[in-house]
Amino acid sequence: MSKMLTGLLCLALPFIPQNAFAQVDYPVGSVRIIVPANPGGGTDAAARIFADYFQRNSDAVTAVVNQAAGGGVVAAQTVSTANPDGATLLFFHAAFHTANLSGNSPFKWDQFTPIATVTESNEVYAVRVDTPYNTLADLIAAAKANPNTMSIGTQLGGTTQVKAQALNAAAGNTMRIVDAGTESDRVTALLGGQIDVISMSVGVARQYVKAGQMKALAVMNKVPDATAPEIPTTVSQGVDISLPLVQTVYGPKDMDPAAIAAIEALIKQMGEDQAFKALVEKQGQTVALRNATGTSQFLSNEYATIQSYFTK
Structure with a gap:
């Protein structure tokens, strides 16, 4: 890694005192972590925390490479065709599944090597503060009493579409799902009265709740x-929806077992590192660590859950 890139990464993250963990031996000297998102968002932030920890606690240098084009297809292509020696990794979340299930990507999770999960973040269902709904049950009851009159704002093809479909299924498919764009677009449409409910990140929702403009009815977990x-x-409100956004590390198919073992060792250290936990929570996320076996099982379940909403 160049001195300039190392410097930029250090500027992007708060200083963490060097811990006493042993340095992990990695089978290659440098690692590209491919992120299918633009710099500045939650996925990019989590990837940079992971990359920084990787570099400080192993003998490899790391670089985050943002490849947002194609909704994840370009990034997946980069990793799928890479040498499986551990030098190229994919860092992504459930949008990997939604792109595949919606026909926007030929790549499925099991065409890669699942290695680890690192962090997770939550979204909430939110409504305007002037609505009569104070619980998720209130909202669902109103939707059932007035079929096809209430709308859920989402971004079609993304993870928010699944969250909209999950809520609609809980309401007996009595709500309309409307493509309302990005989170900022959805907020504008909700506050403007064009739609009735949206999913949005916990951190942003809390700002609007504090400003007296919204009610956060439920965290989807x-x-x-x-x-x-x-x-x-x-x-807790009797609605079986649990869709946290879990940041996951993949490698190319049939990745070098030595590289997998080394990353698992780093994941184990992360679980014992309170400074790592504090940094993740400062970014509005929580630690959600799994080894390769646990990650494979998690992804199988996550894919099946999301697939079930596409068929409802």
Whole structure:
């Protein structure tokens, strides 16, 4: 890695004191971490935290490479055709599944080597503050009582489409799913009264709740969000929706077992490193660490869950 790139990465992340963990031997000297997202978002932030930890705690240098074109297809192509020696990794989340299931990408998770999960973040279902809905049950009951009159704003083809489909299924398919664009576009449409409910990140939702413009009805998870424990979960309200956005590390098919073992060693250290946990939570995410076996099982379940909403 060049001195300039190393410097930029250090500027992008808070300083973490060097820990006492042993340096992990990695089978190649440099690693490209391919991120199918633009710089500055949650996926990019998580990837840079992972890359920085990787570099500080192993004998390899790392570089984050953003390849947002094609909704993840370009990044997946880069990794699928790379040498499986561990020098090229993919860092992505459930949008990998939605792109495949919606026909926008030929790549499926099991065409790669699942290695680890690193962090997760949550979204909430939010409504305007002037609505009568104070719980998810209130919203669902209103939708069922007035079929095809309430709309969910989403971005078609993305993970928010799945979250909209999940809510609509819980409401007996009585709601309309509307393509309302990016999160900022959805917020504008919600506040402007063009749509009735949206999914949005916990951090952004809390800002609008604090400003007295929105109500956050539910976090889409089985457990409360560590950064917003005051928001009830979907499951606690009797709605079986759990769709956290889990950042996952993949390699090319048949990746070198030595590289997998080395990354698993780093994942184990992350779980014991309180400074790593604090940095992740500062970014509005939580630590969600799995080894290669656990990641394969998680992805199989995650894909099946998302696939079920595409067929409802």
